[in-house]
Amino acid sequence: MPDQSSAHSTPTKANRRNFLMLSGAAAVASVVGGAVPAAAATETIGRFSSYPFALGVASGDPLADSVILWTRLAPEPLAIGSGMPQKKFPVHWQVADDEKFSRIVREGQTFALPEHNHSVHVDVQGLAPDRWYYYRFRCGSELSPVGRTRTLPAPGAHVEKFTISHASCQNWATGYFTPLEYMAEDDLDLAFHLGDYIYEGAITAAAPRNGAPITDEIRAQCKTLDQYRLRYSLYKTDKGLQAAHAAYPWAIVCDDHEVSNDYAGGANQWPSQLERRAAGYKAWWENIPTRLPAPVGPEMRIYRRFAVGDLVQFDMLDSRQYRIADNDPVVSRIGDVQEKWLLDGIKAYDTTWNFLAQGQQLGGVTTNSPTRNRIYKAYYDQNVSPIILSGDMHWTIAQDSLLEIPRADSPIVGSEFIVTSITSTGDGPGSQSTKDGWLKNPWVKYVDGYRGYIRSVITPQGVSSTQRDVQYITRPNAPIWDAQHFHIEAGKPGIQLA
Incomplete structure (x- = not known):
């Protein structure tokens, strides 16, 4: 901060x-x-x-x-x-x-x-x-x-319950932000948005959202500051997004589409991409309720941490700006400075729970990741069982966080909820064969391909989470249902289906 x-x-x-x-x-x-x-x-x-x-x-x-x-x-x-x-x-x-x-x-x-x-x-x-x-x-x-907004409990104050949601990936051209309309009515203390708040690509659909009129200026792929600003304006005219913002405070990080698809930091940057990143960061800051200072050029420190009384510490990561190829056994996928900040602060606050919120998971669901291995081992060595909130994938995947994926006999370090999208990839339920492929791995407990968000109720005794799905997003006014309940018991890492 x-x-x-x-x-x-x-x-x-x-x-x-x-x-x-x-x-x-x-x-x-x-x-x-x-x-x-x-x-x-x-x-x-x-x-x-x-x-x-x-x-x-x-x-x-x-x-x-x-x-x-x-x-x-x-x-x-x-x-x-x-x-x-x-x-x-x-x-x-x-x-x-x-x-x-x-x-x-x-x-x-x-x-x-x-x-x-x-x-x-x-x-x-x-x-x-x-x-x-x-x-x-x-x-x-x-x-x-x-x-309506709220302040957090004082540092160290006893907290019996705190309710959050996490969501990501809202593509205006793909469908209606119906999950956000329901989220606005939910009983939350804080909402986390884990990236892809906008999509920067050209809007090519002839008549998105039942023919909503948009000009060629708005349709153009975002590369300049004016183009990013127009795209945010388009998104923020959505009444569901406005209602959810007005209902309670948000904590937000970027992923890639706030700049460009799959962009990464490090040595592969070129001048035109850095200019584009500067424009994307500036427009993001102008439209987000963040206490981060305005960015200077193509750099903006997004990672930060805070605590809710004695209940939970939240660490929020930047998955893109410092990103290095994930097969490097020494150089961090999230940047050496950010990784050190994370590991040095695992016990920054004396809380029952430790949550990590990020735009993209630290490593693939079924693939080895040296960066993830180092981070999970640091949690494991300090006897901290993190709950990890991730976005980006357009699927809900609830999984145990193993010390060394894909070793199925590896110790369970914590738990991860990868949240589905608000609209991206369109109506569910997604490919059954893709779902079945993930579920073959014993650490993967649940997979869901509908659109929606996850609500989590955090108490000293446990965390109870719910996947909330809408039936469709290509038409307005879809019904919502609670697709699956999860529970994590304090002191016992791993997800239980409830």
Whole structure:
């Protein structure tokens, strides 16, 4: 996590009437990426061509006393520039105890800057731990939708239950984000998104999503910053995605399609690819509720860790930026620096559970991986049984994490849930022969080829997870069902089908 010691938000007792009146003096606020001078608050706002909060609101990367609030001004989201003039706009924000905003606990003013595509990242500090809050923004005479967020329990505090989901791979052109509509209604404390938030490739379908109109500019393969920005705008107009973001905070990492299919770091980078990566990272940061600082060029540190009281430590990895070929017995697949950070911090917090969240698994389901072997041995030697959350594969695969795959008699180190996609590869159930092939391996406990997400309830006694599937995504309004329940008992590595 970046150092937050110099950022703070000043509490006020302003009431709702004060919020609806845009003050000429800026309140003290913290902005990820840098503060804005208060004197600029007197700048005239003017009228918008349409509703400026068309992309909704979001929150993310919560801590015990703070959370990041996000929005982006976009009255014409599917046009280059989103219909915004090239000037900064003052944006007022509020956080309250209640949905009616009768008990405001924090508020302030920041600026939506043209160099950040008029996105806003507010680090609201001084909040109480383990609490739900409501938040909203105002610009000019326009009020944003209301979002709900929460802080984490204080470090070391006893926690009896914490509920998460994890999801990945949402291709707008392939189908409807129906799983996210259901996820928005789920009783969660935090949602993890493990990459492929967008797909960068050309949209070639003649009439995706029952003929939704999209221009040639939006259809083009993403290579420039404007093209990536348009693709995010397209995705973030989805009401299911907006609803899930507004329901609770998210923690997000990238995979490959935020830049280009199967891109990797290391020595195989060339100038045009680095330029493309810089554009992809910049657009990702502009559209994600993250406390990471704005990227500089083609580099952005995405990996990070945090804890939920005494219950669970979460380590989030970057699967692509530092990636090296996996057959090297010495050089790390995830980069030597990131691997050392992970191994040095296995017991960074004194918690019952240790979760590892990543865009792509550390090694193949049935193939040997030197990097994975080293990492799993480090967990094993420290008597830590990790639960690993992965994305990328468009299948749900629940498996025991063996010390040395594919040695079936190898000790069980932990458990892994590779989550299926939100839409990618289309309607399920997937190839039966592919499913049967994986299930021949005794460490693979369950395989599912429908679209959906996984919800996990974490307690001191165990982790209970559920694969939630939708029947189809090529048409809207698909029904959902709980396809499979899983349980992991504390102190006993390995997945039990429940």
